Amino acid sequence: EAGVTQSPTHLIKTRGQQVTLRCSPISGHTSVYWYQQALGLGLQFLLWYDEGEERNRGNFPPRFSGRQFPNYSSELNVNALELEDSALYLCASSLRGGQINQPQHFGDGTRLSIL
């Protein structure tokens, strides 16, 4: 069974640019989550999508946005990049409805560096 796949693996951008990160969930999973793992800040919840709808977002500015497609894959968009956006962005997936007793399964992430 293929796991969660994320692309690209690495990205280098400059301040003010925009970036799109992509995620394909495990087959059969309809919930997709995005997390930011920044140095010194730990793992922070960004967004949760289920069945194409945004279900919850973390404490991030509106320039962080995303969407989920009919095939349950997802994109994370970050506009007006700032230096502090440098981080590993992790995508996770779980079964339908984001059931509270189900684990989230993570991809290997996209490493975003802002120069």
Next chain:
Amino acid sequence: AQSVAQPEDQVNVAEGNPLTVKCTYSVSGNPYLFWYVQYPNRGLQFLLKYITGDNLVKGSYGFEAEFNKSQTSFHLKKPSALVSDSALYFCAVRGYGSGNTGKLIFGQGTTLQVKP
């Protein structure tokens, strides 16, 4: 509000010795607890979960965790450590407020170093 604490930044053990990585939690209501491991330049790998039932939970790669409600702890254990267990370990609690928030709330992580 839910929170998780991992009181040790690093744990050092010798190969073959038992290991414990500590985690304490704070929740209102029933806790839904998870352990993940992260190897360098990789994502998080699910090890085990506690939802309800037996206080000793068995997971992947010989890991287990002991849930203690009175001490609000969920410590990760392994009877005999391997060098390949060296990694960053995260404890997490599933956040829920008025409903399912979807998010995992993570501790700050504990680096496990197993020496030959």
